[in-house]
Amino acid sequence: MVARRTLLVVTLLAAPACGQRIDLGSDLVWTALHETADLSEWATPSPGGSMTDASDASVVISSDFAHTGKYSVKLTNGAVGAVHTARLWHQGDFPEEAFYSVWYYLPRAYQTKVDWTILQFRTPTDDPTVISQFLDVDLRSLPGGEMILSVYDHRPQYLRLPTPDPAIEVPVGQWFQIEVFFRNVADDTGRFRLWLDGKLYYEISSRPMSGDPTVYWTPCSVTGDLSPSQSELYVDDAAISYDWLGPDSML
Numbered sequence: 001m002v003a004r005r006t007l008l009v010v011t012l013l014a015a016p017a018c019g020q021r022i023d024l025g026s027d028l029v030w031t032a033l034h035e036t037a038d039l040s041e042w043a044t045p046s047p048g049g050s051m052t053d054a055s056d057a058s059v060v061i062s063s064d065f066a067h068t069g070k071y072s073v074k075l076t077n078g079a080v081g082a083v084h085t086a087r088l089w090h091q092g093d094f095p096e097e098a099f100y101s102v103w104y105y106l107p108r109a110y111q112t113k114v115d116w117t118i119l120q121f122r123t124p125t126d127d128p129t130v131i132s133q134f135l136d137v138d139l140r141s142l143p144g145g146e147m148i149l150s151v152y153d154h155r156p157q158y159l160r161l162p163t164p165d166p167a168i169e170v171p172v173g174q175w176f177q178i179e180v181f182f183r184n185v186a187d188d189t190g191r192f193r194l195w196l197d198g199k200l201y202y203e204i205s206s207r208p209m210s211g212d213p214t215v216y217w218t219p220c221s222v223t224g225d226l227s228p229s230q231s232e233l234y235v236d237d238a239a240i241s242y243d244w245l246g247p248d249s250m251l
Helices: 002-017
Strands: 028-032 048-052 057-062 072-077 084-093 097-105 116-124 131-141 147-153 175-183 191-196 199-205 214-223 231-241
Touching: 028 084, 048 057, 057 084, 072 084, 072 214, 084 231, 097 116, 097 214, 116 175, 147 191, 147 199, 214 231
Parallel strands: none
Antiparallel strands: 028 231, 048 084, 057 072, 072 231, 084 214, 097 175, 097 231, 116 131, 116 214, 131 147, 175 191, 191 199
């Protein structure tokens, strides 16, 4: 455990260098690469899988685009007048300190009226059968048509993090990686750090996190009233790791 913590600290300091990483070995906790041409990796080990809450939302394996290999997952959401959900999810007693990485492909820009949530960290409430909202990573559109990332903490004493200046613009028509370091403890050593394509943009420190080891991690498309209303978002090469992955890693 001491050796693992030492490795983690060194990695955090070195992360922005974005060096090539190929042999990840035992640093990986879990991956979903989708080359099985199904969603089985999200439920291995269980619990996990996919979920939609409306007929205009879907989660399907697709060969339209892929970050690596042949397949990715296509999240479709056509919500109008209400917020609907299409999500992948994986739940477990993950390490107290871990890196969560996922690749996204946005085939076009959209105009948002409400936040478009594409990644969530959720936790059990006092009732372990109920998963509460906790931390969201969202897309929002700017008047010029650009789409930017923001972070929202659902706890009433925190709410939305200040938007960086300049704002974090996500690329359209090319794959981009979101990676989060999550130190999930109930005291003020809690930490949440977010990289886009290897560049650190958001950092929450000196703030308690859940402290419950059970984390419900979910790349998703949660929104309503986008323009155009039928949205498509692709997800690939998801991983949880003890070590920082960065955009040059090969899983």
